[in-house]
Amino acid sequence: MAALPHEGTSGTESRDERLARNVSELLQELRVAQAGVQFLFGFLLAVAFTEHYARASGFEQVVHLVAVVFATASVALLTAPAAWHRLLFRQGQRPQILRVANRLMVAGLACLATAMVATVLLLFKVVAGPVVATVFTVLIAVMFVALWFVMPLRTRADDNGEEDDEED
Known part of the structure; x- marks a missing residue:
């Protein structure tokens, strides 16, 4: 395969150099x-041991559990690529690692967004009531979907598939 030019590099970059850079990125x-999901996960775990949680409504406890489940899934999905990389290190598996890791990371981000939205719903319900909670939860959900998924996918679609999935 021919070497490919890359922004920020002098000259061209070999396939192996590109794969190594992509794994590193x-x-x-x-x-x-991971920093964000770990913080959220710790917060969600701590909430269950507060006095207010014991008095929370069934709805609030269910929303909390949904947030915990999605935060846990996010931790698993977002740490899996590091495990794949470590276990397949120097085995010539970089293309497979990148392909799987990309899917795991997107799924992990979706779970993280869901956990964040559920957490916003929970907090706003307790602090501001159900109507304000609904409004802000919808706004936050739209923000995550737009910024993390719609805008990047529209940009990718606008490129008409000119870039290879293993590229940036």
Whole structure:
């Protein structure tokens, strides 16, 4: 395969160099996402041990559990690519690692967005009531969907598939 030019590099980059860079970039992106999900997960775990939680309505407890389940799924999905990378390190599996890790990360981000939206619903319901909670939850959900999924997918569609999935 011919070497491909890349922004920020001098000259061209070989397929192996590109794959190594893509794995490195993916792992760095995962570090950013993991920090947020770990913070959220800790918060959600702590909430269950508060006095207010014991008095929470059934709806509030269900929303909390939904948030915990999706935060847990997000932790699993967002840490899986690091495990794949470590277990397949130097096995010539970078293309497979990137393909699987990309899917796991997108699924992990979807779970993280769901956990965040459920957490917003829970907090706003307790603090501001059901009407305000509904409005803000819908706004937050739309924001996540637009910023994390719709806008990037529209940009990708506008490129008419010019970039390879293993590229940036």
